[in-house]
Amino acid sequence: MSNVSKSPWVIHYDGSSCNGCDIEVLAALSPLYDAERFGVVNTGNPKHADILLVTGAVNAQNTEVLREIYDQMIEPKVVVACGICACSGGIFRDCYNVIGGVDQAIPVDVYAPGCAIRPETIIDAVVEGIGVLEEKRAKLAEARKGA
Amino acid sequence: MELIVSLIMVPCVAALLMLVVRVDKARDVLCVASAAVIALLSIAFAVQNLGAGSLYFDLPMEYSHFLAVVNIVIDITVGLYIVCYSVKYRRVLPLVLAIGQILTTLWFEYNIQREVQFESQMHVDSLGIIMVLILGIVGTGICVYALGYMKDFQAHHPEQKDRRPWFFALMFAFLSAMYNVVLSDNLCWIYTAWEVTTLCSFLLIGFTKTEEAINNAFRQIVMNMLGGLAFQAAILWLGLQGESRLFSEFLKTAANVAVADPAAAGVFVLPVALLAFAGMTKAAQMPFHTWLLGAMVAPTPTSALLHSSTMVKAGCFLLIKLSPLFLVFPVASAMVVLIGGLTFCLASFMAISQSNAKRVLAYSTIANLGLIVACAGVGTPEAVWAAIFLVIFHAVAKSLLFLCVGTAEHHIGSRDIEDMDGLFERMPRLARFMMLGIMAMFVAPFGMLVSKWATLASFASSGEVLLLVLLAFGSAATFMFWGKWFGKLAGIAAHEQNVELSVHKSEWFALALMAVLTAGACICMPTLSNLFVQPYLVVTYGALGANISVDNMYIMSIIALAVVVMLFGTLDMSKSKKKTVPVYMAGITVDSDERLFRGSLGGEVKATSRNWYMNELFGEKVLDKPATIVTAVIMVVGLVASLAGSQVGAENFVGTSLAMYMPLATMNEGLLQTLLGIVLFAIAGPVVGCLLAGLDRKITARMQGRVGPPLLQPYYDVRKLIEKDDVSVNTVEGTYITFALVLTVIGGGVFVAGGNFLMCVFLITLSALFFIVAAYSSRSPYSEVGADRETLQVMAYEPTVLFVAVCMFLALGTFDVAGVANIGLPMIVVCIPAFLALMFVLTIKLRKSPFDLSYSHHAHQELVKGVTTEMSGRTLAKVEVMHWCETTLFLGWVAMFFIWDNPVSIVLAVAVAALAFFLEIFIDNNFARVKWQKCLKWAWIVALVCGLANTAWLVFALIA
Numbered sequence A: 001m002s003n004v005s006k007s008p009w010v011i012h013y014d015g016s017s018c019n020g021c022d023i024e025v026l027a028a029l030s031p032l033y034d035a036e037r038f039g040v041v042n043t044g045n046p047k048h049a050d051i052l053l054v055t056g057a058v059n060a061q062n063t064e065v066l067r068e069i070y071d072q073m074i075e076p077k078v079v080v081a082c083g084i085c086a087c088s089g090g091i092f093r094d095c096y097n098v099i100g101g102v103d104q105a106i107p108v109d110v111y112a113p114g115c116a117i118r119p120e121t122i123i124d125a126v127v128e129g130i131g132v133l134e135e136k137r138a139k140l141a142e143a144r145k146g147a
Numbered sequence B: 001m002e003l004i005v006s007l008i009m010v011p012c013v014a015a016l017l018m019l020v021v022r023v024d025k026a027r028d029v030l031c032v033a034s035a036a037v038i039a040l041l042s043i044a045f046a047v048q049n050l051g052a053g054s055l056y057f058d059l060p061m062e063y064s065h066f067l068a069v070v071n072i073v074i075d076i077t078v079g080l081y082i083v084c085y086s087v088k089y090r091r092v093l094p095l096v097l098a099i100g101q102i103l104t105t106l107w108f109e110y111n112i113q114r115e116v117q118f119e120s121q122m123h124v125d126s127l128g129i130i131m132v133l134i135l136g137i138v139g140t141g142i143c144v145y146a147l148g149y150m151k152d153f154q155a156h157h158p159e160q161k162d163r164r165p166w167f168f169a170l171m172f173a174f175l176s177a178m179y180n181v182v183l184s185d186n187l188c189w190i191y192t193a194w195e196v197t198t199l200c201s202f203l204l205i206g207f208t209k210t211e212e213a214i215n216n217a218f219r220q221i222v223m224n225m226l227g228g229l230a231f232q233a234a235i236l237w238l239g240l241q242g243e244s245r246l247f248s249e250f251l252k253t254a255a256n257v258a259v260a261d262p263a264a265a266g267v268f269v270l271p272v273a274l275l276a277f278a279g280m281t282k283a284a285q286m287p288f289h290t291w292l293l294g295a296m297v298a299p300t301p302t303s304a305l306l307h308s309s310t311m312v313k314a315g316c317f318l319l320i321k322l323s324p325l326f327l328v329f330p331v332a333s334a335m336v337v338l339i340g341g342l343t344f345c346l347a348s349f350m351a352i353s354q355s356n357a358k359r360v361l362a363y364s365t366i367a368n369l370g371l372i373v374a375c376a377g378v379g380t381p382e383a384v385w386a387a388i389f390l391v392i393f394h395a396v397a398k399s400l401l402f403l404c405v406g407t408a409e410h411h412i413g414s415r416d417i418e419d420m421d422g423l424f425e426r427m428p429r430l431a432r433f434m435m436l437g438i439m440a441m442f443v444a445p446f447g448m449l450v451s452k453w454a455t456l457a458s459f460a461s462s463g464e465v466l467l468l469v470l471l472a473f474g475s476a477a478t479f480m481f482w483g484k485w486f487g488k489l490a491g492i493a494a495h496e497q498n499v500e501l502s503v504h505k506s507e508w509f510a511l512a513l514m515a516v517l518t519a520g521a522c523i524c525m526p527t528l529s530n531l532f533v534q535p536y537l538v539v540t541y542g543a544l545g546a547n548i549s550v551d552n553m554y555i556m557s558i559i560a561l562a563v564v565v566m567l568f569g570t571l572d573m574s575k576s577k578k579k580t581v582p583v584y585m586a587g588i589t590v591d592s593d594e595r596l597f598r599g600s601l602g603g604e605v606k607a608t609s610r611n612w613y614m615n616e617l618f619g620e621k622v623l624d625k626p627a628t629i630v631t632a633v634i635m636v637v638g639l640v641a642s643l644a645g646s647q648v649g650a651e652n653f654v655g656t657s658l659a660m661y662m663p664l665a666t667m668n669e670g671l672l673q674t675l676l677g678i679v680l681f682a683i684a685g686p687v688v689g690c691l692l693a694g695l696d697r698k699i700t701a702r703m704q705g706r707v708g709p710p711l712l713q714p715y716y717d718v719r720k721l722i723e724k725d726d727v728s729v730n731t732v733e734g735t736y737i738t739f740a741l742v743l744t745v746i747g748g749g750v751f752v753a754g755g756n757f758l759m760c761v762f763l764i765t766l767s768a769l770f771f772i773v774a775a776y777s778s779r780s781p782y783s784e785v786g787a788d789r790e791t792l793q794v795m796a797y798e799p800t801v802l803f804v805a806v807c808m809f810l811a812l813g814t815f816d817v818a819g820v821a822n823i824g825l826p827m828i829v830v831c832i833p834a835f836l837a838l839m840f841v842l843t844i845k846l847r848k849s850p851f852d853l854s855y856s857h858h859a860h861q862e863l864v865k866g867v868t869t870e871m872s873g874r875t876l877a878k879v880e881v882m883h884w885c886e887t888t889l890f891l892g893w894v895a896m897f898f899i900w901d902n903p904v905s906i907v908l909a910v911a912v913a914a915l916a917f918f919l920e921i922f923i924d925n926n927f928a929r930v931k932w933q934k935c936l937k938w939a940w941i942v943a944l945v946c947g948l949a950n951t952a953w954l955v956f957a958l959i960a
Helices: A020-028 A063-072 A084-088 A119-146 B002-020 B024-049 B061-088 B092-111 B126-156 B164-183 B187-208 B211-240 B247-260 B262-282 B290-297 B300-309 B311-326 B330-352 B357-378 B381-412 B428-442 B447-461 B465-490 B505-523 B525-541 B550-569 B620-647 B671-703 B713-723 B733-752 B757-777 B781-812 B817-822 B832-845 B873-896 B905-926 B932-959
Strands: A009-014 A051-055 A078-082 A098-100 A110-112 B055-058 B121-124 B588-591 B596-598 B604-606
Touching: A009 A020, A009 A063, A020 A051, A020 A078, A020 A119, A051 A063, A051 A084, A051 A119, A063 B588, A078 A084, A078 A119, A084 A110, A110 A119, A119 B713, B002 B024, B002 B164, B024 B126, B024 B164, B061 B092, B061 B187, B061 B211, B092 B211, B121 B126, B121 B164, B126 B164, B126 B300, B126 B311, B126 B381, B126 B505, B126 B525, B164 B187, B164 B300, B164 B311, B187 B211, B187 B247, B187 B262, B187 B290, B187 B300, B187 B311, B211 B262, B211 B290, B247 B262, B247 B311, B262 B311, B262 B330, B262 B357, B262 B620, B290 B300, B290 B357, B300 B311, B300 B357, B300 B381, B311 B330, B311 B357, B311 B381, B330 B357, B330 B465, B330 B620, B357 B381, B357 B447, B357 B465, B381 B428, B381 B447, B381 B505, B381 B525, B428 B447, B428 B465, B428 B505, B428 B550, B447 B465, B447 B505, B447 B757, B447 B781, B465 B757, B465 B781, B465 B932, B505 B525, B505 B550, B525 B550, B550 B671, B550 B733, B550 B757, B671 B713, B671 B733, B671 B873, B671 B905, B713 B873, B733 B757, B733 B873, B757 B781, B757 B873, B781 B817, B781 B832, B781 B932, B832 B873, B832 B905, B832 B932, B873 B905
Parallel strands: A009 A051, A051 A078, A078 A110
Antiparallel strands: B055 B121, B588 B596, B596 B604
């Protein structure tokens, strides 16, 4: 286990969620679940974050915003789609303005379903994300060595 | 002797030739040639007379009468010239003053001087040599610069008649007069040359002949002629009393009589005060500072030559010469010290509110002159050592800055600091020169700050409580106004067009010369001290004045060299292979180079930011009037008291001026020891700090009813950050942060080694500056807000830290931390107020709520992270490590109060430090962030009350 997995800093973006999942994301970060036990810290700054938690589907308004946040994050980085809307558009997928899940805008690494998503699922997803993060880190380190 | 004559005559001849030459090419050649000759003569003169102590040169007696006539002719001509101008522009006051001056001169010549043989004696000592070198190298360098500048000036002002011959003639005539001021020993000659410099300044300020220029020129002449009249009155008084009118003779006699027979020294009370008054008008001290501000309408080389590096230094020169007398004439001393101190503090405050670069430079000049004046007024060898170094460094650094602003103005079309945004790329070389100049003005390891350090030490050792207060707050303001300008320059926004390709060669030459001198003077400070400054003090006082140990000066030299290399080594940013990423603007980036983004309201917005000016606190409107009134009252009281003292009860007006005198002890400042300290701190600082940071998070979690992260979590965070991709928003940010980290470690090392506490403080301040500049360099809106706030925080806590140092000195007799182990009782016993103040600002220094304005270590969820917004990966890791080191160091400062010669006390000290840290965590978790106004207000109130109370108490105890 490298240091990446001991210190996953997350950033949270609300796409067009009904707020159900947002509340759960924040609940998972509240003292009750004490995510800081695992080094999780909720940052507000994409340049500092490792894991992007997105709630809600993407639409024409927020695609670029999401992409901006994603681009601002420094490699290695992981995206977790939190809740069914973020995964696929959920019950809103047929709305005229909804494009679909988060993966329509940026690459998603972990899909965490639920309506609303439960805090336990979020924590599971983050742990899953840490694994992906680890892989990406290893790749980056190799690329660095090669260069 | 021939050298002296040629030093005065060559510029004189050059001035006359300048009037005749009308062709550009010929003028270039002539100007460069005369500048070279003058510079070489000055250097030859310095080499010849170096180390010779105090030398007198007599002109042959047969010339004496002729010279007396020349002197009086020049004097009268100057007067008539002013009369003519006053009539032409219908100004009454200058007319009256000029006529008064002419009449006094004639009366004096006819009645008193006639019987006396005109003494054409020249006097040279090390101070004179320093002034000659400044004039010969800096002065002529500026003349060369003026060649290119005036070409552009003429091109920018096509409506003006080409009066360049006149301009250059005045510049050289001025140099000649200045040589006369610093080399003559006859007061009448000094006075004449003094008036010539006033006139030259008058004509150069009015050079453009606009209404504003003429008004300002007349303001200058009125104020300086008041000083001139005081000078004349002093001569007259000495003449009437039958005293010698040789300056050196006067200084010697007055000092001897005052010591031997105070009652008989009444004769000298008034002339000392009058000469001090004259010096202060020339040095633009409040309430006469407005002439120097007005003088900024003159072409920039004039401002550089007359109004920063040389003419105003004539005033300082006179005051420094008088300083042995200030030791024994308390009224004059008090007047000079108070005016100088107030001027320093208030001018520094007002500089914050200015956005015009030349006005900032003007205020900073006034402030620094104030500091020099205050040092001269204190009069101890230590203070004079500091004053002379201030003169040297100010001359080179300020002329560098003026010349930079002049060149920038012609190429970006503005002298407003806001328009210098991104100069780092638009004029890469010039911006770095300017940054060097700015750093040289206000941070260690550069000259001005090292001199200020010496100043602080000398004020502390003579128990000048009020001056210490003024110095502490003035210095804090200095950090603010230089820091924000520095940040503006450092911003890197886009691949901007380089506009400095058309800068004239002569300008580059002068700029490079000043930059080399600035850097060189800083790096060679120990040598300068040994060769020039100490000899003067030995001759004048029979004592060495340096109160900064040579080892510390060497450390400063090394750091100065490193900073210069860093600044100019990063010149070509295109070579760097570092990957860069766009900045974060909390919107959709449209064009990162242009800082253009689409915000939540739609539409494209350009992110810009302006410096802070805090007009409601430090504006001219708020401060100028009270400052003028208070200083005017002090001057009037000083002069009236001196007049009274010369009439009755002289013994009450003569005697020692110093409240106390405590020599400075140094210990543990050796290079090797410091090096060991640095190694020790480099290991222990981060380790302890990391554990403390972990503990902090653990305790915070417990306070919220959580388990919290592992103790080593901060370490894991940093390791992770190092493993992140190595990118940043520009190629220099990482370098600045590395420097900041290294400086923190060196500062900590100095502390751990038991070295000089002030040195430690200054290194930490420099580190803070680099941290701030790294944020400014990103030119990102959120970083800049953080940087502004960090600058404010430094300004808020700086006075307290300086007070802690002063109290430490007063309690221990040394600024060295090792001193705490030599006392029978811990420092806390006599320094409770200072300790409380330190505890107060500790919250700011550790960036804990409620004072975590610039960025917070706890509020991770914050949308933007202030200073660190644009930092990522390794850079952020370095910031984190720096923060660990800072935590360790600051707790060390707290612990220092509880150590005495008992080894067990270390346990107590550690316990107290731990307690202080827990208290900080408690405060952090229980108070909400406040506005910056509150942070500044409370930090300063606490500093003022606690600092003043504690220093006054300690000084009082020492006297009693």
